[in-house]
Amino acid sequence: MxxxxxxxxxxxxxxxxxxxxLIFATVTALVGLIVGGLIGPLILVTVAVLxxxxxxxxxxxxxxxxxxxxxxxxxxxxxINVFFFPGGQDVLLRxxxxxxxxxxxxxxxxxxxxxxxxxxxxxxxxxxTRPSELVLDLESRGVSPRVAFVAHASVQTxxxxxxxxxxxxxxxxxxxxxxxxxxxRRIRGLLPVVAPVVLGSxxxxxxxxxxxxxxxFTRPGRRALLWxxxxxxxxxxxxxxxxxxxxxxxxxxxxxxxxxxx
Amino acid sequence: xxxLRVEGLAHVYLAGAVRALDGVDLEIGPGELVALVGQxxxxxxxxxxxxxxxxxxxxxxxxxxxxxxxxxTVAQLARLVGSVFQDPDRQIFAGxxxxxxxxxxxxxxxxxxxxxxxVAEALAAVGLDGQEDANPFDLGxxxxxxxxxASVLAMGTPVLVLDEPTTGQDARGMGLVxxxxxxxxxxxxxxxxxxxxxxxVADDFxxxxxMSAGRVILDGAPEEVFAEEQWPLLASTFLEPxxxxxxxxxxxxxxxxxDAALIRALADRGQQLDGKGAKPPHQPT
Amino acid sequence: MACSPGSxxxxxxxxxxxxxxxxxxxxxxxPAIRDVDLTLQDGELLGIVGASEAGKTTLCLxxxxxxxxxxxxxxxxxxxxxxxDAASLQMHELAARxxxxxxxxxxxxxGVCETVFEEVAFGPMNLGVPRQETLARTDEALTALAxxxxxxxxxxxxxxxxxxLVAIAGLLAMEPAHLVLDEPTAQLDPAGxxxxxxxxxxxxxxxxxxxxxxxxxxxxxxxxxxxxVLQAGRVIRDGPTVEVLTDPELPRQGVPETSxxxxxxxxxxxxxxxxxxxxxLD
Numbered sequence: 001m002x003x004x005x006x007x008x009x010x011x012x013x014x015x016x017x018x019x020x021x022l023i024f025a026t027v028t029a030l031v032g033l034i035v036g037g038l039i040g041p042l043i044l045v046t047v048a049v050l051x052x053x054x055x056x057x058x059x060x061x062x063x064x065x066x067x068x069x070x071x072x073x074x075x076x077x078x079x080i081n082v083f084f085f086p087g088g089q090d091v092l093l094r095x096x097x098x099x100x101x102x103x104x105x106x107x108x109x110x111x112x113x114x115x116x117x118x119x120x121x122x123x124x125x126x127x128x129t130r131p132s133e134l135v136l137d138l139e140s141r142g143v144s145p146r147v148a149f150v151a152h153a154s155v156q157t158x159x160x161x162x163x164x165x166x167x168x169x170x171x172x173x174x175x176x177x178x179x180x181x182x183x184x185r186r187i188r189g190l191l192p193v194v195a196p197v198v199l200g201s202x203x204x205x206x207x208x209x210x211x212x213x214x215x216x217f218t219r220p221g222r223r224a225l226l227w228x229x230x231x232x233x234x235x236x237x238x239x240x241x242x243x244x245x246x247x248x249x250x251x252x253x254x255x256x257x258x259x260x261x262x
Numbered sequence: 263x264x265x266l267r268v269e270g271l272a273h274v275y276l277a278g279a280v281r282a283l284d285g286v287d288l289e290i291g292p293g294e295l296v297a298l299v300g301q302x303x304x305x306x307x308x309x310x311x312x313x314x315x316x317x318x319x320x321x322x323x324x325x326x327x328x329x330x331x332x333x334x335t336v337a338q339l340a341r342l343v344g345s346v347f348q349d350p351d352r353q354i355f356a357g358x359x360x361x362x363x364x365x366x367x368x369x370x371x372x373x374x375x376x377x378x379x380x381v382a383e384a385l386a387a388v389g390l391d392g393q394e395d396a397n398p399f400d401l402g403x404x405x406x407x408x409x410x411x412a413s414v415l416a417m418g419t420p421v422l423v424l425d426e427p428t429t430g431q432d433a434r435g436m437g438l439v440x441x442x443x444x445x446x447x448x449x450x451x452x453x454x455x456x457x458x459x460x461x462x463v464a465d466d467f468x469x470x471x472x473m474s475a476g477r478v479i480l481d482g483a484p485e486e487v488f489a490e491e492q493w494p495l496l497a498s499t500f501l502e503p504x505x506x507x508x509x510x511x512x513x514x515x516x517x518x519x520x521d522a523a524l525i526r527a528l529a530d531r532g533q534q535l536d537g538k539g540a541k542p543p544h545q546p547t
Numbered sequence: 548m549a550c551s552p553g554s555x556x557x558x559x560x561x562x563x564x565x566x567x568x569x570x571x572x573x574x575x576x577x578p579a580i581r582d583v584d585l586t587l588q589d590g591e592l593l594g595i596v597g598a599s600e601a602g603k604t605t606l607c608l609x610x611x612x613x614x615x616x617x618x619x620x621x622x623x624x625x626x627x628x629x630x631x632d633a634a635s636l637q638m639h640e641l642a643a644r645x646x647x648x649x650x651x652x653x654x655x656x657x658g659v660c661e662t663v664f665e666e667v668a669f670g671p672m673n674l675g676v677p678r679q680e681t682l683a684r685t686d687e688a689l690t691a692l693a694x695x696x697x698x699x700x701x702x703x704x705x706x707x708x709x710x711x712l713v714a715i716a717g718l719l720a721m722e723p724a725h726l727v728l729d730e731p732t733a734q735l736d737p738a739g740x741x742x743x744x745x746x747x748x749x750x751x752x753x754x755x756x757x758x759x760x761x762x763x764x765x766x767x768x769x770x771x772x773x774x775x776v777l778q779a780g781r782v783i784r785d786g787p788t789v790e791v792l793t794d795p796e797l798p799r800q801g802v803p804e805t806s807x808x809x810x811x812x813x814x815x816x817x818x819x820x821x822x823x824x825x826x827x828l829d
Contacts, residue, residue: 001682002664004699132661145673152659160658164352170316171353173336174345175413176369180335192365195355199399203351207654210608213617214647215657215717216673219639223672226665226681302706302736404599430650430733432599432762433803458736461806500738505806509827525813532819 005227007133013056017231018134019141020239024048025125027242032117034249038106041113049120058127066123070115077115081108131155133229140228146217161197168196263292263450264342264420266313270322272476273308282308284476285322290454292420295447297463298456300473301500306456309473310423313454314343326421341370344419348426350406359385359401359409360394366417384416387442389434404435411442422446424455428462440466461504464488464519474499488519561630562725562756563587563610563645568624569780570609575620579605580780583624587725587758592751594767594788595760597777598801603760606777607729610758611647612638629724643674646718650730652710655717656702663705663713664689664698670721681720688720691753692746708739712746725756732763744769764805768792776800 009015028048032041053059083095085104093100135152139145169179172192178185212218267290273283283305290296298306311317312324315336324331326342344366347353356362363381372380385391388408393401398409407430414422427439443466447453457463463470463484470487472480472495479495480487488496488503490511496503503519510518510527518524565585571578580602587593595603608614615622616638626633628644636644649655660666667688671681689695692712697705702713711731718726728747732740744766751757751770761767767774767788774791776784778800784791791797792805795812804812807828814821 002698004662005664130661132659135659149657149659153657156658167347167349167352170311171345171347172355172365174314174316174340174347175353175366175417176337176340178337178369180337192355196352199355200351203399204654207649207651208658210613210617210647211649211655211714212657213613213638214611214642215670216639216642216721218637219642219673219675221675223675224678224681225672226668226678301738402600430730430762433798433801434598436803460737500736502737506810509810509824512827513823521810521813524810525817525819528814528819528823529817531823 001226007130007227011056011128013052014128015230017229017235018129018137019231020235021125021129022134023239023242024052025121027245028121029118030246031249032114032121034246034253036110036253038110038113041110041117045113045117045120049117049124053120053124053127056124056128058124062120062123062127065127066116066119069123070119074112074115077111078108081105081111136225136228137231139223140225142222145223149217157201161201164200165193165197168200169193264327264452265292265294266290266327266343266421266452266454267325268309268312268322269325271309271312271319271324272321273305273312273317274320282476283312286473286476286478288471288478288481290452292452293447293450294452295443295466295468296452296454297467297470298454298473299458299460299463299470299501301458303475304473304499305476306473307425308476310345310425310454310456313339313421313423314345315339316345337369340366340417340419342419343421343423344414344417345423346411346414346425346427348429350403350410353410353413354398354406357397358394359390359396359398362398362409363413363416366413370417380416380418384412387415387438387445388412389438404431407431408435408438411439415442415446419451421452421454424453424457426457427455428457428459436462458501460488460502461506461521464504464506465521472496472499472501484519485517485523489517560589561586562589562628563758564625564627565610566625566627568609568622568626570605570614570622571620572605572614573619573621578780580609580777583780583782585610585775585782585785587756589756590751590754591773592747592755592757592759592771594771594774595758595777596762596764596767596774596791596802597760599762601777601801602780603777604729605780607647607727607758607760611645611727612636612641613647616641639674642670642723643721644724645727646670646715646721646723646725647727648711648714648718648729648731650733652707652714652734653703655714656710658703661701662699663694663702666702666713667716667720670717674721684720684722688716691719691750692716693749706739707735708742711735711739711743715743715746719750725758726750728757728759728761730760730762732761732766740766762803764792764803764808768805768807776802 028044032044035041035044050059053062082100082104083098085101085107087103090102091099092102092105131152135148139148173179177189177192179189268286268288271283271286272281274281286309298309300306308317312319313326315331315334318332326339331339354362356365360381363384364377367377367380382391385394388411390405390408390412398406401409411427428436431439443453468483470482470484471478472487480492488507493503506521506524507517507519510516510524515527515531518527565583568583569578569581583606595606597603605614608618609622609626612633614620633641657666657669660669664685668681668685671684676684689698692715694709694712694716697709702710705713732743735743747757747770759767759771771788773786774788775782776791783800784794793808798804810824811821814824
C-alpha cells in the first residue's frame with residue numbers, strides 16, 4: 001500500500017481513535033453542563049481541553065477558534081445576564097435605566113464557563129480529527145458505506161458552495177446587480193444570487209448522482225477498506241469509563257456533592 | 263466607442279501567495295477586436311475581471327474610457343463593460359428566458375419599449391427568438407450558454423468581454439457566436455474574448471494578446487503572433503498554432519494563421535507557378 | 548470471428564449492441580433517440596457526432612445503462628452487452644462492465660477522497676473488490692493513464708485535464724469491458740484535451756472498446772475507425788471515419804468540419820488545386 005495512505009498522525013492525541021476523541025468531546029461538554037458553578041467548568045476546561053490541546057500542538061489555534069466561535073453568544077449572554085438578571089440585589093454599576101448586579105455578573109460568568117467548555121471540547125475534536133478518519137472508522141464499525149458517504153460529502157459541500165456563491169455574485173454584479181446600494185435594493189438582489197446557487201447545485205447533484213451510480217455506488221453491502229483508524233482494548237475501556245462519567249456527574253450534582261465548588 | 267488601458271497592473275491573491283498578474287501594460291483602443299489567450303493560470307481571467315471592477319489592482323491602474331476605474335463601482339462600470347462568464351449555471355436564475363435577459367438592461371435603467379426592443383434584438387442575435395417563455399433549464403447546455411451571451415448583449419455596453427465563448431458549443435452555436443462578435447464589432451463595440459480555441463482567434467480577431475504567468479509575452483496581429491519564429495514561445499506556454507499556420511509554414515508560404523490567409527497565399531502561389539493563369543480565385547473574405 | 552459493421556448478428560466480437568432502441572425521458576412528449584442500431588466491436592473506437600441535443604448524451608446514457616435505471620424514462624428496443632440482454636442487469640452490475648465518463652471533470656469526483664489514489668480506488672471498493680486486488684487494480688489504472696506521479700495529490704486541486712484522467716482511471720479500475728465517453732474534452736483547454744487524447748490513443752492501442760461522443764471532429768478523426776452521425780435522435784450515417792467526416796452534408800447536419808476538411812473545402816471553392824495542400828496535410 002502506498003506510504004501516503006498510511007496517515008502519520010502529528011501527535012499522540014491525533015493518533016487516538018476518532019470515536020474515542022468524539023466521546024471524549026461529548027462527555028466533556030455534557031459534564032461541563034451538569035457541573036454547576038465556575039470553578040468546576042474551569043478545571044474541566046484546563047484538564048480536558050487545554051491540556052490535550054497542548055499535547056496535540058493545537059493550543060493556540062484552539063484558543064483562537066473557540067473564542068471566536070463563542071464570541072457572539074458570549075457577548076449577548078453577558079449583556080443580558082449582567083444587566084437583566086432577575087432578583088439581582090447587589091448593584092455594581094448603574095447605566096441610566098439599567099443596572100449591573102453582582103448576582104448577574106456571577107451568573108453570566110458561570111454560563112460563559114460552560115460555553116467555553118462546550119466550544120473548547122468541540123473545537124478540540126474538530127482540530128484533531130479529519131472527517132475522513134471519522135467516516136472510515138464508522139464504516140469499519142458497520143455503518144453503511146452509503147450513509148457514511150452522505151455524511152462525509154455533506155461536510156465537503158460547504159466550501160464548494162461558498163466558492164460557487166462567490167462566482168455567482170461576481171457574474172451578477174457584472175450585469176449591474178447592486179450590492180452596495182440601499183437595503184431594499186440589496187434584498188431584491190438576493191434572488192439572482194441564491195437561485196443559481198440552489199438551482200446549479202441541483203443540476204450538479206444530478207450529474208454527481210449519475211457519476212456515483214456509474215461507479216457502483218448503489219451496490220448493497222460493505223466495502224473492503226484500504227485503511228481505517230486503529231483501535232485498542234485500552235481505548236475501548238477508556239471510552240466506557242468516560243461514558244460512565246456522565247451519569248456519575250449527574251448523580252453527584254443531584255446529591256449536592258458538588259455544592260462545595262463555588 | 264471606448265477604449266481601455268492598464269498600467270503596471272499587478273494582482274496578488276491569498277496574502278502574497280499567488281501573483282496572478284505581474285506588471286501588465288496594455289492599451290486597447292476603441293472598437294478593437296482583441297483575443298486574450300494563454301493556458302489556465304496565465305492571468306487572462308484575472309485581467310479581464312479588473313476591467314469591470316470585480317477585482318481591484320494590488321498595484322497599478324486601470325482606465326476605462328479615460329477614467330480611473332478605482333473611482334467607480336462595479337455597477338457603474340457595468341454600464342460600460344459587459345462581461346459574459348464561462349459557466350452559464352453560475353449566472354442563470356430566472357424562470358424564463360425573457361426575465362433572464364431583462365435583468366441586465368433593467369439594472370441599467372432600461373424600461374418599457376426600449377427594454378423590450380433590447381431583449382428581442384439580443385434573443386434574435388443568438389437564435390433564441392421564440393423561446394422567450396421557455397425555462398432556461400429546459401434548454402440544452404449550448405443554448406444556455408447562448409442565453410448568457412444574449413443577457414449581456416442586451417445591456418448594450420460599448421465594451422464586451424467574453425470568457426471562453428466557444429467552449430462546449432456545437433457547429434450552429436459557434437456560427438452564432440462568431441456572427442454576434444462580427445456584428446458587435448461592426449457596430450463599433452470594443453470586443454475582448456478570452457479563448458483557448460486557436461483557430462477561432464486566428465480567423466476572427468485583429469489582435470491577439472498571449473499571456474503566461476501573469477505577463478503579456480506576445481501582442482500583435484495573428485500573422486505576427488503565430489509566425490513560425492514564435493512557435494517555441496507558444497509551445498512553452500502549451501499553445502499550438504492553428505492548422506492553417508502550420509500548413510502555411512510547411513509550404514513556405516509565410517505566416518498564414520487564418521484559413522482565409524492560407525487560401526489567399528495558395529492562390530497567389532498557384533498564379534505564380536501556373537503563369538497561364540488559372541480561373542480567377544474567389545477571394546473568401 | 549469478425550463481424551461486418553451494421554450486421555445484426557450477435558457475434559462473439561460484439562461487446563455492445565443496440566437494436567431498434569428508442570428512449571423517451573419521463574415527462575417528455577417525444578423520444579430523445581429513435582430506432583437506433585449500433586454495434587461496438589471488441590477493440591474498436593466508435594465516434595458519435597451530431598448537433599447539440601441531437602441525442603448523443605442520451606445514447607451514451609442508454610449504452611451505459613444509466614437510462615432507464617437512474618434516469619427515469621421508457622426504453623424500447625434491446626441493449627446487449629457481450630451478447631447478454633442488459634435489461635435484467637442492475638446498475639452496480641453494469642458499472643463493473645461498462646464505464647461512463649462525462650464532460651465536466653469536477654462533478655465526477657466523489658468529493659470524499661483526499662488523494663487521487665483513493666479516488667481511483669473508489670469504484671472497485673464500491674464493488675466489494677478485496678483489498679489487495681483493489682490496490683493492484685488502482686496501480687494498473689494509474690499507470691495506464693500515466694498519472695502515477697499525482698497519486699498522492701488532492702484530486703480537487705488538479706487541472707481539468709488531469710481530473711478527467713483521474714475519472715477515466717477510476718473507471719478502468721473497475722475493469723469494464725468497454726468505455727463510453729460523453730464529450731470528455733468539451734470543458735478542457737488545449738493542454739487538457741491533448742492529455743486526454745493521448746491517453747485514449749494509448750488505451751485504444753491496448754485493445755480497449757470505446758464509444759466516444761464529441762464535437763471535436765479533429766479528435767475523432769485521429770482516434771476512431773468508425774463514426775455514427777445523429778440528427779434529431781436518429782442515426783443518419785454509420786460508416787468509416789474518413790468517408791463520414793468528408794461528407795459535404797456534414798455541416799448542414801450540425802457537425803463541425805475537421806480543420807483539414809475545412810481547408811480542403813475552402814481551397815476547392817477558391818478554385819485551387821488541392822495537391823499541395825494534401826501534401827502538407829499528411
